[in-house]
Amino acid sequence: VQLLESGGGLVQPGGSLRLSCAASGFTFSSYAMTWVRQAPGKGLEWVSSITGSGGSTYYADSVKGRFTISRDNSKNTLYLQMSSLRGEDTAAYYCAKTRGYVVHGMDVWGQGTTVTVSS
Amino acid sequence: QSVLTQPPSVSAAPGQKVTISCSGSSSNIGNNYVSWYQQLPGTAPKLLIYENNKRPSGIPDRFSGSRSGTSATLGITGLQTGDEANYYCGTWDSSLSAVVFGGGTTLTVL
Numbered sequence: 691v692q693l694l695e696s697g698g699g700l701v702q703p704g705g706s707l708r709l710s711c712a713a714s715g716f717t718f719s720s721y722a723m724t725w726v727r728q729a730p731g732k733g734l735e736w737v738s739s740i741t742g743s744g745g746s747t748y749y750a751d752s753v754k755g756r757f758t759i760s761r762d763n764s765k766n767t768l769y770l771q772m773s774s775l776r777g778e779d780t781a782a783y784y785c786a787k788t789r790g791y792v793v794h795g796m797d798v799w800g801q802g803t804t805v806t807v808s809s
Numbered sequence: 810q811s812v813l814t815q816p817p818s819v820s821a822a823p824g825q826k827v828t829i830s831c832s833g834s835s836s837n838i839g840n841n842y843v844s845w846y847q848q849l850p851g852t853a854p855k856l857l858i859y860e861n862n863k864r865p866s867g868i869p870d871r872f873s874g875s876r877s878g879t880s881a882t883l884g885i886t887g888l889q890t891g892d893e894a895n896y897y898c899g900t901w902d903s904s905l906s907a908v909v910f911g912g913g914t915t916l917t918v919l
Contacts, residue, residue: 734897736908748906784853793901795844799853
């Protein structure tokens with residue numbers, strides 16, 4: 691089971707970025723997926739989750755209306771479209787597989803991709 | 810301000826036991842499964858405990874979890890220097906429809 695994030699980088703405030711998470715080693719469509727971020731020197735912050743079918747999505751208040759989570763089960767890939775980025779969005783972003791449903795916690799984590807929002 | 814409350818730090822000597830508490834409410838810990846995660850310096854978090862007290866394969870039985878009411882506890886026995894890490898509790902909050910984490914606890918093995 692492996693998760694590999696990509697798409698991070700340096701972006702100006704107000705800009706956009708799309709993160710991807712390529713999954714392998716499990717039946718991707720059977721599991722809800724989650725994005726968690728960690729600002730430098732800070733704790734874990736949940737960002738967003740999506741059910742296995744993609745039919746339901748959940749967002750932290752801090753990103754609601756600016757970030758969109760989605761998945762392509764045919765490509766075994768999870769996405770996070772981020773727009774109207776702010777300095778406080780600077781963080782390492784981790785993709786994580788849940789144990790089934792969103793309420794079950796995350797059992798596999800990617801290595802993370804870093805997003806830096808700065809002019 | 811995290812929804813779940815953890816002590817910022819704990820410490821103990823090698824070979825000793827330590828517990829890390831995680832306090833919440835009826836909308837989160839009280840009615841949903843608790844997970845615990847270990848984050849070694851410079852690495853991604855790793856699942857230690859799921860469904861309050863279950864260990865994934867590969868996690869030694871030195872690590873244990875429990876839940877009582879609206880609080881959960883992670884226990885680590887036979888402390889090793891390799892256990893020095895940040896530990897986070899997490900669960901679903903039914904009122905917020907959100908995953909919530911504790912602020913994290915730094916374990917120092919003296």
